[in-house]
Amino acid sequence: MTTAASDLRLTQYAAGGGCACKVPAGELERVLAELPLGGGTGDLLVGLEHGDDAAAVRIDGERAIIATTDFFTPVVDDPYDWGRIAAANALSDVYAMGGEPVVALNLLAWPREKIPFEVAREVLRGGADVCREAETHLAGGHSIDDREPKYGLAVTGLAHPDRLLRNDAGEAGLPLTLTKPLGLGVLNNRHKATGERFEQAIAAMTTLNRDAARAALAAGARAATDVTGFGLLGHLYKLARASGVTAVVESAAVPYLDGAREALRDGFVPGGSRRNLDWVRPHLDSAGTVDDDELVLLADAQTSGGLLVVGEVPGYPIVGELVPRQDAVLLVR
Ligand code: CO
Ligand code: CO
Numbered sequence: 124m125t126t127a128a129s130d131l132r133l134t135q136y137a138a139g140g141g142c143a144c145k146v147p148a149g150e151l152e153r154v155l156a157e158l159p160l161g162g163g164t165g166d167l168l169v170g171l172e173h174g175d176d177a178a179a180v181r182i183d184g185e186r187a188i189i190a191t192t193d194f195f196t197p198v199v200d201d202p203y204d205w206g207r208i209a210a211a212n213a214l215s216d217v218y219a220m221g222g223e224p225v226v227a228l229n230l231l232a233w234p235r236e237k238i239p240f241e242v243a244r245e246v247l248r249g250g251a252d253v254c255r256e257a258e259t260h261l262a263g264g265h266s267i268d269d270r271e272p273k274y275g276l277a278v279t280g281l282a283h284p285d286r287l288l289r290n291d292a293g294e295a296g297l298p299l300t301l302t303k304p305l306g307l308g309v310l311n312n313r314h315k316a317t318g319e320r321f322e323q324a325i326a327a328m329t330t331l332n333r334d335a336a337r338a339a340l341a342a343g344a345r346a347a348t349d350v351t352g353f354g355l356l357g358h359l360y361k362l363a364r365a366s367g368v369t370a371v372v373e374s375a376a377v378p379y380l381d382g383a384r385e386a387l388r389d390g391f392v393p394g395g396s397r398r399n400l401d402w403v404r405p406h407l408d409s410a411g412t413v414d415d416d417e418l419v420l421l422a423d424a425q426t427s428g429g430l431l432v433v434g435e436v437p438g439y440p441i442v443g444e445l446v447p448r449q450d451a452v453l454l455v456r
Contacts, residue, residue: 243272
């Protein structure tokens with residue numbers, strides 16, 4: 124039985140949602156640590172070792188290829204919005220490396236028995252519109268029949284090999300800038316449960332990280348990552364660990380989307396957000412002054428979140444700083 128497209132709620136076909144359906148970071152790292160790597164002949168500038176946003180391979184003195192992929196189950200009920208969000212999120216990892224996307228391929232999984240394929244067309248249309256905005260060729264892709272719908276892109280981009288925004292290039296003494304407000308995980312969780320629409324969240328998730336990345340590069344930044352499934356605390360932990368520094372988060376300076384605190388208060392918390400906090404907690408010192416609710420929000424699993432940049436980026440808020448390495452990798456105050 125297929126459902127009429129008009130009364131379809133796409134999020135009801137997903138067990139998890141968005142980047143919150145990522146495999147937990149700790150589990151992923153354990154498995155990846157046992158894999159043999161390498162074998163290419165090019166100059167691999169960024170690989171798996173620091174869990175960076177994308178792989179980077181030097182082609183010559185001026186150019187590095189950036190390769191990345193991201194796909195996930197529906198985060199919102201509207202198929203066109205979901206397509207735009209998934210595409211903006213997949214492209215983000217290229218921007219988070221300091222690159223510009225060049226070509227993208229669709230990755231689509233669809234339960235053809237359950238959801239009309241015309242709905243998939245709306246998802247693909249959303250992805251295509253975002254690729255057009257990003258001036259990126261969308262050239263084919265791959266689709267499979269699956270129990271759950273999933274959508275995303277494999278993206279190839281270019282960057283200057285000496286101007287990559289890396290996870291391991293953070294330096295003590297520099298501020299931390301965050302380019303989108305947090306709260307996407309709790310708001311998407313509420314949307315999935317109740318069907319309420321959060322326009323500000325959709326606007327944030329469909330905004331390309333292109334302008335933020337260009338501004339970061341123009342400001343001379345060398346280290347950045349995007350805030351997605353592991354949350355601000357998870358991604359910051361990875362960046363600080365890779366850079367050999369400690370990160371300080373000024374919790375009062377962190378911006379949140381409208382309704383995020385209410386969603387948390389009303390109990391709409393994705394499992395991924397709590398897992399993120401559990402994962403970083405052994406490396407985190409909140410001096411007993413920041414309560415657990417605040418920490419859950421700081422660890423909230425984002426979908427198509429903003430860039431976390433080491434350095435000041437004009438027009439975006441500073442949320443903390445990097446300091447010389449201390450006992451804890453993360454200090455929240
Ligand atoms: Co990323
Ligand atoms: Co990614």
